[in-house]
Amino acid sequence: MPTVIKGQPTSAEVIARLKVEDRPVLLAFSCGKDSLGAWCALRDAGIEVIPAYLWGVPHLGFVDEEIAHFETLFGCEIRQYPHPSFYRILNSCSAQTPPRVRAIAELDMAEPTYEQTWGAIKDDLGLPQDTWVADGVRAADSIVRRASFVRNGVMKRTTHKVSPIADMLKGELMELLGRHGVDLPMDYKLWGRSWDGTDYRFVEPMVREMPDEYAYLKRWWPLLDTELYRGRYIAQAVRSAQEGTAADTGYRRRNANEAKRRSIATDGASVMRVCFAKRRDLDKFCQSVGTEDMIVPHEAASSAFPETSDGRRAQRIAEPRLGRLERTPFASMEYTGDLQADSFSEAGLILKTMEDADRHPGGRAFTDTGLYRCIVFPSRDDMEGFCRRRRLLRFGFQFLDGSRWMATV
Template identity: 45%
Template sequence: MPITIDGITPSAEIRAQLAAEGKPVLLGFSRGKDSLAAWLAMQEAGIEVIPYHLYLVPDLKFVEDSLKFYEDFFHTPIINLPHPTLYRWLNAFLFQPPERLAIIEAAQFPEPTYEELADALREDLDMPEAWNADGVRAADSPNRRMAMVTHGPIREHLKKVSIVWDWRIADVRDSLKRHNCPLPPEYEWFGRSFDGIDFRFLDPIRQHAPADYQRILDWFPLADLEVFRRGLTG
């Protein structure tokens, strides 16, 4: 049963309104449970979904295989773009050896915001007024609930909408079960979708997907020290 917050439109009504508009909606698709639930909810409402994924490290096989699976599952291509965090990590010289610093600095990588990425997608797809949906849920944390109370699930000036904002985790699980939609494999490795290159993610990837771990080291050579340091400190 979804939660209710006084004065905020239930997500089912929001989805019905978007369906009535009859226009495609962008979806930031992390491959995580909430973005899967958002996609399934929009699909049930009859909304055409244009999903886009933002990769943290290029060409990780477990990520690419997962994207291909969901493209087949939903019969929909997924746009795959660099995550703003990738540029931020590089510009901050995260896990970079000294000989790479001047090269990275000379590259002058941009650091686009999420809104700028969405606008670029709208322009590329010739959909200037397209809504950009996410799977953010108020019940996920006190901070997200407060943000929902303060800003609401619909931000008109950004054309941003939290499409399942009032769903509880039980609603998410029920939707995944009802549609027989599996989670990506890394949920068995670290309990969530891939979201960083700290020890929580690096060590399970090292154990379960060693070729992908090496790919991470190709981009961030000193990330190996994170695993080594944690091993020393327990």
């Protein structure tokens, strides 16, 4: 029996409305079971589906294989475009080496919104801007999603987003996929869901099962090993959440513990890269923390460098001063007008620019160096507390001027 969503039409009614309009429907395709289910449900109604996959990293091997498989199964092309978060994550410099800070600044990558992305996709495909964009979101997945449907609707006419299987239960979904001969991709064996990022939940199994794919990800995010190191802190958070649940049956407390665990698991901004202008400054740091390893646990840094303040006084975070930047590499690109092809070309140029920066760091900012170490913290809050209590924010934050720091030690 389908889920009842208060004040909203059933999935059958939604699909009937789309059928009456007699127009193609864009599908936000993820290779996951829900988007596959939405595709099958629309196809059963005789509605033309135009699938589009938004990639978080271009040409990831197993994803390309899955897309090719579903193109054969459904007998149509699945167009691929960059996910808006691709540019946002790169601009944040998460898991990037210090020399890439300048390269990323020179690239000056815009961060499109979801609406802008789907608008550009519709233009690329020659579709009207009022074309519906379908997804596989279901109310049964969580209370939050059900509440969102009640509040915002299953068919959002202002953004032209529609969820055609919103009331479908998992059993119904799996039966639908079975009737269409659709098998779930290998993601579900490895992660229990479709691949969706580079946090610990996804990269730890990938290291064991897909080392070549992990090596490719490290070309984009060279310091991804720090995410593996954070696994020990994530395990601690999981144990803490479980102990809290066992000790307290309160609904709010259990939710708070789970939210904290998830926050730590997905916190990619908890790694400090300490940059050095001279080898002797790096040697002094390594001697202080007792290791020359690239990754330093925050416990070792906390022991090596005692607190100098209570951290309550406000401090302004110093950002790397990059000075005058070179002309953006995108200026040399020749665009074809094919959004898919041009996006892949841009991605190739981005990767080349970042890798060149690693080989030839240049400039006068403290991040323009190949001498650095990474201090890994359980969370961003822990990292900020470490800096505040040692008066280090004047030297940086996620990227910190280690030579200036060592001069005070």
